Amino acid sequence: MNNNNFRKSGLALAMAAAMGASTGANAAIEVYNEDGTSFSVDGYFNAFYVNRDDKVSDTRNSDVKMGFLPNTIGFNFSKEMGNLTLGGRSSFWSTINDSLQSPTDTAIDVRQLYATVDGSFGQVLIGKDFGLYARSNIFLDEILMGFGSPGAATGVSFGNIRAGYPYPNPSAQITYRSPDIGGLKVAAGIFEPANTTPGAQSEQSAPRFEAEVTYSADLNGVNLTGWVNGRSQSSENATTSVDSTGLGYGLKASVAGLSVTASGFTSEGDVPVLITDTATPIAEEDADGYLVQGSYTLGANRFVLSYGETDSDQGDFETENTSVAFFHDINSNLKVVAEYNMFEQVAKSTGAEQVDADTIALGAIVTF
Numbered sequence: 425m426n427n428n429n430f431r432k433s434g435l436a437l438a439m440a441a442a443m444g445a446s447t448g449a450n451a452a453i454e455v456y457n458e459d460g461t462s463f464s465v466d467g468y469f470n471a472f473y474v475n476r477d478d479k480v481s482d483t484r485n486s487d488v489k490m491g492f493l494p495n496t497i498g499f500n501f502s503k504e505m506g507n508l509t510l511g512g513r514s515s516f517w518s519t520i521n522d523s524l525q526s527p528t529d530t531a532i533d534v535r536q537l538y539a540t541v542d543g544s545f546g547q548v549l550i551g552k553d554f555g556l557y558a559r560s561n562i563f564l565d566e567i568l569m570g571f572g573s574p575g576a577a578t579g580v581s582f583g584n585i586r587a588g589y590p591y592p593n594p595s596a597q598i599t600y601r602s603p604d605i606g607g608l609k610v611a612a613g614i615f616e617p618a619n620t621t622p623g624a625q626s627e628q629s630a631p632r633f634e635a636e637v638t639y640s641a642d643l644n645g646v647n648l649t650g651w652v653n654g655r656s657q658s659s660e661n662a663t664t665s666v667d668s669t670g671l672g673y674g675l676k677a678s679v680a681g682l683s684v685t686a687s688g689f690t691s692e693g694d695v696p697v698l699i700t701d702t703a704t705p706i707a708e709e710d711a712d713g714y715l716v717q718g719s720y721t722l723g724a725n726r727f728v729l730s731y732g733e734t735d736s737d738q739g740d741f742e743t744e745n746t747s748v749a750f751f752h753d754i755n756s757n758l759k760v761v762a763e764y765n766m767f768e769q770v771a772k773s774t775g776a777e778q779v780d781a782d783t784i785a786l787g788a789i790v791t792f
Contacts, residue, residue: 452464452498460505461503462503464499465497465500465792466497466498466500467496467792468495468789469495469790469791470490471489472571472785473487473785473786474486474489474784476574476783477782480778489520490519491571492567492569492572492583495520496518497515497516498514499513500512507543507544510542511542512540513536513537513540515534515536521580535552538551544603545603549600550598551596552596553594554592554594555615555634556634557634558591559636559653560636561589561653561674561689562583565589566718566728567717567728567763569761570583570728570749570761570785570787571761571765571785572585573585573586573765573783574781584715586736586741587715587743587767588714588733589713589732590696590699591697593700595632596615596616597613597615597634599614607640609639611635611636611637612633612636615631615633615634618659620659620668620702620704621664621703621704625662626659627660628659632699633657634654634656637651646679649676651675652671652672653671654669654671654672655668655669655699656669668693668694670690670692670694673689681720682718683719683720683721684717685715686714686717690711690712691710694738695738696711696712696738697739709738710738711736713734714733715730715732717730717731725752725753726750728750728751729748731744731747735772740773741769744767745765745766745767746765747763749763749764750762758788758790759791760789761785765782766782767781767782
């Protein structure tokens with residue numbers, strides 16, 4: 425498929441990273457391609473049987489849920505206009521976790537709705553897409569297509585969010601991406617700022633700034649990818665001012681079928697899950713975390729071992745998350761997954777154990 429817009433979409437990057445070259449991350453169905461104009465559709469569908477034992481609440485639950493990535497359908501557009509290529513992507517992300525709460529309805533959100541302008545200068549993106557801060561941290565997660573740690577409700581998956589990295593919120597943005605310069609790529613943009621100081625005379629006088637630099641190289645058969653990303657924004661009201669900053673980083677090395685990834689982040693004035701229009705404590709305390717993973721691919725099989733931690737003063741929690749996963753490609757568009765996850769969370773201020781959950785997740789994934 426010759427669709428530059430799809431190749432650069434968040435879902436495509438995520439699937440390509442998680443699936444590897446053997447599977448159909450770029451296997452979108454091309455509906456039209458003529459006279460420099462193309463239109464394609466891609467989809468991602470999954471379901472997991474989940475059995476979770478939470479020792480703190482002394483409960484065991486069985487669920488049929490989606491994995492860390494929701495079910496998604498995306499539409500991609502591209503049109504050559506002289507020296508420019510105009511593109512666009514609209515993707516709809518849907519849960520299956522509400523099947524008993526909303527039997528004939530379902531929650532649908534739009535995490536990507538943007539246009540792109542590509543040329544020799546690089547690319548400009550306007551609209552809504554995933555953020556740049558923590559972007560590669562999450563998209564290069566080896567268990568991205570698995571299940572991961574429990575979220576706020578039984579059966580909901582958070583992957584390694586708040587157990588190794590924060591979430592790169594899909595946000596309104598204007599972002600520039602440079603061309604590939606010998607493996608070096610730079611992205612920087614202005615984003616809708618979050619109101620972290622609601623109240624009288626609340627204001628955000630400047631946009632949120634995010635950027636990411638990535639570098640890829642092949643050194644005698646060892647494929648290396650390194651990245652640094654960051655975020656900065658300010659919010660204030662009549663009595664309070666909060667500066668929110670974050671720095672993410674990581675390195676991935678692959679040789680033959682072996683891959684090792686290490687990433688981390690540090691932030692201030694921001695609960696390390698996601699940034700939203702929610703009051704942030706005045707004390708701009710710190711948070712940090714890291715994720716270490718190894719994987720080995722043998723034919724159609726991929727084995728993953730993952731461990732991550734997050735320590736948050738502001739969120740008042742410490743977490744650690746361990747996952748052992750097995751992925752098997754039945755063919756280029758069908759994958760099965762088996763994962764065992766161990767997640768623990770304690771309140772940092774008191775040391776009280778909040779979650780101690782072991783999860784078995786068995787799933788299937790269909791892509792096109």
